[in-house]
Amino acid sequence: MPELPEVETVVRGLRSQIVGETFAQVEVLHPTLIVQGDRDAFREGLLDCTIRDVTRRAKFLCFHLSPKGYLLGHLRMTGKFIVAETEPSLDKHQRVRFQFQSGRWLVFSDVRCFGTLEVLNTLEESHALANLGLEPLSSDFTPDSLRNPFQRTSRNIKSVLLDQRVIVGIGNIYASEILYRIGIHPERPAQQIRPKERKQLVATTKSVLQEAIAMNGTSISDFRRVDDKTGEFQEFLRVYGKDGSPCGTCGTPIQRIVQQQRSSFFCPTCQR
DNA sequence: AGCGGAACCTGTCGGC
DNA sequence: TGCCGACAGGTTCCGC
Numbered sequence: 001m002p003e004l005p006e007v008e009t010v011v012r013g014l015r016s017q018i019v020g021e022t023f024a025q026v027e028v029l030h031p032t033l034i035v036q037g038d039r040d041a042f043r044e045g046l047l048d049c050t051i052r053d054v055t056r057r058a059k060f061l062c063f064h065l066s067p068k069g070y071l072l073g074h075l076r077m078t079g080k081f082i083v084a085e086t087e088p089s090l091d092k093h094q095r096v097r098f099q100f101q102s103g104r105w106l107v108f109s110d111v112r113c114f115g116t117l118e119v120l121n122t123l124e125e126s127h128a129l130a131n132l133g134l135e136p137l138s139s140d141f142t143p144d145s146l147r148n149p150f151q152r153t154s155r156n157i158k159s160v161l162l163d164q165r166v167i168v169g170i171g172n173i174y175a176s177e178i179l180y181r182i183g184i185h186p187e188r189p190a191q192q193i194r195p196k197e198r199k200q201l202v203a204t205t206k207s208v209l210q211e212a213i214a215m216n217g218t219s220i221s222d223f224r225r226v227d228d229k230t231g232e233f234q235e236f237l238r239v240y241g242k243d244g245s246p247c248g249t250c251g252t253p254i255q256r257i258v259q260q261q262r263s264s265f266f267c268p269t270c271q272r
Numbered sequence: 273a274g275c276g277g278a279a280c281c282t283g284t285c286g287g288c
Numbered sequence: 289t290g291c292c293g294a295c296a297g298g299t300t301c302c303g304c
Contacts, residue, residue, distance in 0.1 A: 059299095077296070078281095078297080112296090114282095114299080153275090172296095276302105284294105286292105287292090288290105
């Protein structure tokens, strides 16, 4: 489910639902994965703590706890948080179940077990957060801020867009969508991106992500499972997964290639 | 130092 | 029906 717009949507949902709740019970169902470090320390770090706020950094979810500490989560490919008013029935993908003092529940569910949850005293001690790049929706993300990262690499533009040490939040789907909208071929070396194109890249990245957030991230989520979201999903995406169908601008069939072991979709005519 | 590739794990889909 | 390979929205680690 998760690139920046989807994580932002989840964060906003959680913030509106569970700020003020206090952890009364923490059940780790998955033996080793998901929860980083010691399971007892994880439980102890959360019990009796109140959720003060829920925020996002890159694709990480950050629960701010009172009196102290943070719960840092990452959905990776298939992680999901579910809030429930009463005890949810167990299913095999649930990994961690939290009960609040109010009697409400929060469940972390994850088919592939790539997701992570970690309790921290301070955000500074997080290894994961240490080397993250610019937030694309912040004012720091400017054409100028990309000049050096683009200049001093031999990689192609697609792979730099996915590099969380440079820009955070862009994933495989939005990388293709952004490059399509500005007419840049995913295999173009980042070094060859001209100043004018950097400017377009920044502006388009912001607008694509903002538009997706405005659509509550449904541009991606549940694309296979939930029929009623399909319309919105298909309207938003112009190239991702559209391998073989005609480009909306010129009619040339959209092409799929593999870069860094991941699919890229592009129009061979419009993108150079 | 920077890069590409493998690994982490489970599920689904299409082809034979 | 069943088996097999390809593929899935992300990150981290390892070797060159």
